[in-house]
Amino acid sequence: MRSIALLSALLLTLPAAPASAQRDVIIGTASPLSGPGAHQGKDIENGARMAIDELNAKGIVLDGQKVRWRLMAEDDASDPKTGTAVAQKLVDARVAAVVGHLNSGPTVPASKIYASAGVPQISPAATTPVYTRQGYRTAFRVVADDSLIGRTLAGHALVALKAKRIAVIDDRTAFGQGLADEFLKEVRKRGGAAIVSRQFTHDKATDFSAILTQIRGKRPDVIFYGGMDAVAGPMLKQMKTLGLQAAMVSGDGVCSEKLPLLAGDALGDGKVVCAVAGGVEGPREAGYAAFLERYRQRYGMPVETYAPYAYDAVMVFAQAMQKAGSAQPARFLPALAAVRHEGVTGSIAFDAKGDLRDAAMTLYTYRQGKKVKLQVVHGM
Structure with missing residues (x-):
């Protein structure tokens, strides 16, 4: 009994182990x-x-x-x-x-x-x-956010691509439609180009022949697409089949490494211009x-x-x-x-809303099947 009591006393004097290390x-x-x-x-x-x-x-x-x-x-x-x-x-x-x-x-x-x-x-x-x-x-x-990206893409389409006739397609998602709306807003604000067609698809579509045929008759020099690369790739293939020579302008959903695989030889060189919401330089x-x-x-x-x-x-x-x-x-x-x-x-x-302060965007194109950086643009 004495030894048990001594052992108990000794244990009481030892520091307690942490509950979790x-x-x-x-x-x-x-x-x-x-x-x-x-x-x-x-x-x-x-x-x-x-x-x-x-x-x-x-x-x-x-x-x-x-x-x-x-x-x-x-x-x-x-x-x-x-x-x-x-x-x-x-x-x-x-x-x-x-x-x-x-x-x-x-x-x-x-x-x-x-x-x-x-x-x-x-x-x-x-x-x-x-x-x-x-x-x-x-x-x-x-x-x-879309307001900055839309403004940047509109400015590039009007200034760098010298667009005069623009067709707009979106996939009716919150992202695609929102980006297209912001792009349209800026084009109309700046003036100098006509919106010749406004078309809609959905984010799982594979056949764009009807809307692209309608657009072809309007002779656009730029087609803006609001959506993701999974739709943009097949759309580019069908544009080529229909003889649509217009450039495609789009946001970061299209601006992926997989787009060349999805579009194949319809991607062309410099045919697609897209913006990723972010970017570094120097x-x-x-x-x-x-x-x-x-x-x-x-x-x-x-x-x-x-x-x-x-x-x-x-x-x-x-x-x-x-x-x-x-x-x-x-x-x-x-x-x-x-x-x-x-x-x-x-x-x-972050600003008071939770948005990125001084947000940057990077413009890219594709050449020889590779994504090529054009420039970094800060909030406009």
Whole structure:
């Protein structure tokens, strides 16, 4: 009995072991991992996963505990209804933050669910102005919105391409229609070109013969398309078949590495001009190029479009958490709103709505099947 009592006394004098030497911080991603946009959605997941792995290698401590960063990737199928279900699943899993969504259609309804739960969200791709104009303090993005992209593309079409007759097609999604509307608004504001046709398709269409035949009769020199590359590629093929010589101008949904495969020899040289919502130049180009090479080495393929923005979004969350000393959303959200981060896509800081300050856009074309940078343009 005496030995048991002594042992008990000795154990009481030993320091208590910590309840947990490590804590998990889960970052969610939401993007299409199935369907026509899966290559773009997987690009987002891949970029976020690169950031997660780099953070784990740093041994970051929050709330006095070493953090194990985890990624929870969910498929929203580019569908608003599925997007809201995915958002609720991520909230129920108690993620600390969400990188997503890709498409504007799922992003807007999902943002309400994140806001109600107090979970911060950074979209690496959604460009509809509606997203950040709902008044949610949890909604941010690291790309320019449609109003800036539409103005930039309109200016390029009118000035650089000297367009006089413009046809406009959109896919009726929140992204495609929103971008087309902003483009039209700027063309009409500037004047000097006629809108000769306004046509509509949908984001899973494959046959454009009717609308392209109607457009051909209007003799446009530029066709603006609001939508994604999965539709733009076949559309370019059918334009070639019909003898439509017009240039195609579009946004970042078209501006992918996969477009040459989707369009084949209909892509041409300099026939397509597209804008990606973001961009670096000068000394920052080396860091961006290094990211592209790390991505290629890891995944065995080039970046499509959005991986660098997803990577930066994760790093922005991590910086805000470190500043606040916590992964609790209520505690790091103020630091997120005030963040100043030098990312691979450029300087990141948010305005009062959650939009990127001094947002940049990069104009690209395609030559010999390769995407070629034309110029970086800042907010116009």
